[in-house]
Amino acid sequence: YPKAFIYDLDGIITDTAEFHFLAWQKLADEIGIPIDRKFNEQLKGINRMDSLDRILKLGTSGRVLSDSEKMTLATRKNEYYLELIESINPSHILPGIELLLQKNKQQHIKIALGSASNNAPAILDKLQLTGYFDYIVDASKVKKGKPDPETFTTAAAALGVAPDECVGIEDAAAGVESINSAGMFSVAVGDVHHLAAADYLVEDTAQLIFEDIIAHYGKR
Ligand code: BG6
Ligand code: MG
Ligand code: MG
Numbered sequence: 001y002p003k004a005f006i007y008d009l010d011g012i013i014t015d016t017a018e019f020h021f022l023a024w025q026k027l028a029d030e031i032g033i034p035i036d037r038k039f040n041e042q043l044k045g046i047n048r049m050d051s052l053d054r055i056l057k058l059g060t061s062g063r064v065l066s067d068s069e070k071m072t073l074a075t076r077k078n079e080y081y082l083e084l085i086e087s088i089n090p091s092h093i094l095p096g097i098e099l100l101l102q103k104n105k106q107q108h109i110k111i112a113l114g115s116a117s118n119n120a121p122a123i124l125d126k127l128q129l130t131g132y133f134d135y136i137v138d139a140s141k142v143k144k145g146k147p148d149p150e151t152f153t154t155a156a157a158a159l160g161v162a163p164d165e166c167v168g169i170e171d172a173a174a175g176v177e178s179i180n181s182a183g184m185f186s187v188a189v190g191d192v193h194h195l196a197a198a199d200y201l202v203e204d205t206a207q208l209i210f211e212d213i214i215a216h217y218g219k220r
Pocket of ligand 3: 008009010045114115116117
């Protein structure tokens, strides 16, 4: 068995990936740089400021924004996002997730969160899942966001587990890259077009079956 499971939050534990998209889309519309779901795949897993930079790069107006102008836009996006997550509750835990956490606990496998989000601890609390986690990596814990491995290596180090004994679970291409470059076994949820680099890919979280993950981990 692996000794630790490290979970992404947005799009894995709960569907806040959709809320991040809707909030960025609202902001992007307001500044005249419309974005679509295809472009959004490039924002998944990417921290707030880097996401804003990617959107601004799409714009053709050319003027470079100051840091304080960017901060204002990023804060506005977060306000839209906070409105969307206000009413999150345990019914918003994605299928299969709580059972997987329970199986981890039964097998004495350590559990960490590896999220790029500043809002991660508050969301885990709203979902009433905080108690499962031995360690939480959020945006405040890392210098380099995904796809850099730091998010996942920080979690493993805090748990005292070697990277090759960790399973990382992600819905974002940047996240899979982060797990892979950390030297961990990567499990991805979603579309093969974006996630082909994963060691094991499933279509949705209901297919995150503990025994199946273990079987694929054993064959790595
Ligand atoms: C990641 C999401 O988990 O967190 C990204 O996949 C998001 O979409 C990033 O931009 C940062 O989140 P926050 O809550 O700090 O703005
Ligand atoms: Mg995600
Ligand atoms: Mg995340």
